[in-house]
Amino acid sequence: MSKPTPLSGFPELLPAARTVEREVVATLSRTFELHGYANIETRAVEPLDRMAKGGEIDKELYVLRRLQAPDDSADDTGPDRQLGLHFDLTVPFARYVLEHAGHLEFPFRRYQIQPAWRGERPQEGRYRQFTQADIDIVGKDELPFHHDVEVMRVMVQALGSLPLPRLSFQVNNRKLIQGFYRGLGIADVTAAIRQIDKLDKLAPEAVAELLVENAGATREQAARCLELATIRVSDHTLVQRVQALGVDDELLSRGLVELSAVLEGCADAVRASDGRVTVEANLRIARGLDYYTGTVVEIFMEGYERLKSVGGGGRYDALASDGRTTYPGVGISFGLSRTLVPLISEGVLTGSRAVPSAVLVALADEESRLTSERVADSLRSRGIACEVAPSPQKYGRQIRYAERRGIPFVWFPATETGVSDQVRDIRSGDQVDADAATWTPPHADLRPTIVTTIDNPEENTQ
Template sequence: MARPTPLSGFPELLPADRVVEQQVLDSLRATFELYGFAGIETRAVEPLSVLLRKGEIDKEVYVVRRLHADDTGEDAGGDQLALHFDLTVPFARYVLENAGRLQFPFRRYQIQKVWRGERPQEGRYREFLQADIDVVDRDTLAPHHDVEMARVMVDALSRLPLPGVRLQLNNRKLIEGFYRGLGVDDVAAVMRVVDKLDKVGGDEVARQLREDVGLDDAQVAGCLRLPQLSSGADDAAGFAQRVRALGVQHPLLEEGLAELVAVLAGCADLRSERVDVVADLSVARGLDYYTGTVYETRLLGYEHLGSICSGGRYDALASDGSTTYPGVGISFGVTRTLAPLLARGALTASRSVPTAVVVAVVDEARRADSDAVAAALRARGVPTEVSPSAAKFGKQIRYADRRGIPFVWFPQDDGGHEVKDIRSGEQVPADPATWTPPEQDLRPVVRAAADTPG
């Protein structure tokens, strides 16, 4: 068989990198559950018609069909199936299907793969892992949940071995009200164009607003003034004055500004050496289902990756015609964040295997003795493996060393036992019924490099 060619945009992890990812996921799960979020998993596919209603995403959706299927779409009741591009749309469908069995407000977390047909590059992949949290209620959702989403995710990120983060806040009502105050008709189109500002620059955004959306020069100038405003969380009142000083008036603008100021004030105490919280009116989010607060998060020193953690409020995404289920959520791009850090060596694991100790084999006739030692250690939660061969002890030690395993266990001819720390060379008597490695050696440790990003 010829050597396979890697598929661009579908990252696969080596064992040491997988150790890092697993510890990140364990930490995220623990933090989300600490705040009372329940874990769920949804199916990988949704009807294409559902996915295509949710924003400028149609060119990135992967459709799913059987090799010899006809064009009737029979597997979806006449609707083509497609892989989900985020976890919010599937979650909205999940809420509608299970509303009678859920308790509201419903708090969920979900850690799952998603798929987008994007052009692969650092921080952007075709298959990637996301970790989402959402709160959904019936008919109305209390505004304090907008603050809670930010606080929970900042706590979750602060527990990870990541560089600092900047949480950027905005409000879609504010943006829409501002554009309507300028006389803009197609607000959604303007939002999608302005959301590209940090990717394509002001000149290109201005061109698209004129040529593609049909705005005049005064409207374009106004649309480009708004994203220039930002403020730290400690100056919410001054920020509101600067927005009003732009001279645009609309009731929806005032409603969104009041909501944004409240969220900004509610997150002010999150600021620390590793966390910054700002209002940033360049944040729009390209998906149409957001209706209020929106979030984006930048990794300090890695701003070129774009937002690693984003989301917002959606008041009408889930509705069965008689009841609406408004929600607010935020999503952390696990793969988007970890893959570049792993590739650059900014995150590493102390070893590539979970094993803390290798039990040496004196000779094959006595392998059962080594197996018994391993069983005793495993019974007390010590990750243990038995040497694959009864080679000379030096070779068995090298086997452990190549894998970063810190200890080798030696059964003695007199029935006793000794364990060796192969890093220091110290070898001491040990009892398989009581010996445990130091806490820092029991499991692989994730380390963050001190180097600045290159």
């Protein structure tokens, strides 16, 4: 077999880097589960007619078919129904809720950490196969607003416990901006939201022209829309700043109350993150998808703004419906691959070792392999990962073997009766008598950990 050619857009991590991803997944999962979110995993494929909506995303769908399937064999209702790999976790989750609603208790809290696929041009932070971490709460016919605050707070806590560059949650509310545009008298509110959503790509003057051309706004109304979009605050001054613009609308008032509640509800979690996470109202955040109906959020990573948002989500009141029952929800998606792969490739994050083993049990000779295996089994029985040296080389070579693999301890079984086993910390050179039935390495050495070059964010705020 010839040497394979790498496929761009399908990142594969080496063992030490995979340690980073696994530790992040484990940390997120623990936090989500502490808040009562159940883990689910949906199938990799969905019917094309459920995913394809005639928009830009249709160009990126990967279609799934049998190699030998005749072109005319597809049956839109049978086993050969046209399928595609899911491009996010929201579409399959909406289908999951509809399909299993009779077996779920509502409100249903779910977290899901899975790959998705998009056939877009590969570049930093954008891949053809990538992993996302999503949390959602879904209700049946109604879902009280306090769940918006809950989801936001949970994701702030989860991401605030990770060794990442500072993350900024930029929050807005669709009711607020819809009410503001309606109060101004703009004819096409939805079109106005779509134009404002382009502010991260276009200059304000260009967006103002689009508001006039595509949303029917006057130039004065367009200027007021841009004035609202400049507001960015993280405290109670939000209300005064918006009210000072002099626009009155009932929907605007409701959105302002909800957005203020999100900021207040996340304050404790932000403080507990020790500077790793900030949350602020940013009234230019719109998220162009029409199914968002209230809270919306985009997540950005400090120093990596070139990646654009690394997460986002919001409130959707009618994403899933079977015609009789509507399942409103609120959720946030965090791009694991989008965030971690650039950090790993730049050496900002790495694993403390490439193997799970904390101990290498040395091998004096082949005749004593059973003795070394018994030591290893004794350590494993108490949750200490270890491996036996592959061959009975000189102890110096076995120590160097452990060093290359990042294994911190080497265990030397006693070769004479009445003599104790010994264990060496190969980093310090300290070697002591030890009993495999009782010895335990320091907690920090039990399993691989994430090593980061990131300064403590709290120190950066001094």
